[in-house]
Amino acid sequence: MPVPDLKTGDIMTLKAQILTGVLAFVAGGALVTGIGFASSHMSHGDHGGHGGHDAHAGHEMAPAPDGASDATLAYIAANAAMHEDMDIEFTGDADADFILGMIPHHEGAVVMAEIVLQYGDDPEVAELAREIIAAQKEEIDWMRDWLARRGY
Numbered sequence: 001m002p003v004p005d006l007k008t009g010d011i012m013t014l015k016a017q018i019l020t021g022v023l024a025f026v027a028g029g030a031l032v033t034g035i036g037f038a039s040s041h042m043s044h045g046d047h048g049g050h051g052g053h054d055a056h057a058g059h060e061m062a063p064a065p066d067g068a069s070d071a072t073l074a075y076i077a078a079n080a081a082m083h084e085d086m087d088i089e090f091t092g093d094a095d096a097d098f099i100l101g102m103i104p105h106h107e108g109a110v111v112m113a114e115i116v117l118q119y120g121d122d123p124e125v126a127e128l129a130r131e132i133i134a135a136q137k138e139e140i141d142w143m144r145d146w147l148a149r150r151g152y
Contacts, residue, residue: 071119082108
């Protein structure tokens with residue numbers, strides 16, 4: 001998942017990619033993680049099988065705000081791509097499914113860290129981003145190796 005290069009890229013192309021990613025996310029019922037999503041479901045009771053309804057109804061991604069900065073557009077594109085990539089084909093193996101979903105999640109974290117390095121100004125945030133990139137890449141390598149050892 002490369003960082004969108006908006007200094008030389010075409011903003012209209014990026015907006016089209018964002019729209020495509022958002023549509024794929026909504027239509028594909030992508031796996032959504034995070035505290036906000038989990039807490040919003042805490043009071044909804046058991047969704048076992050989701051009773052034939054879309055598990056993500058009402059949780060669609062917000063469109064880019066008018067006048068969004070290049071950084072915001074890059075984050076939106078990265079988020080949409082990550083969620084699309086997290087829409088894995090489940091194997092039925094809890095361990096493998098976890099790893100298969102976590103790889104694109106970690107790749108998304110790397111892309112977001114690269115975006116803040118490109119657009120951000122705070123040295124502390126930049127240091128955190130560099131640490132995240134190193135740690136996530138190491139974990140991605142471990143997960144890919146784990147999957148390969150098990151024939152995935």
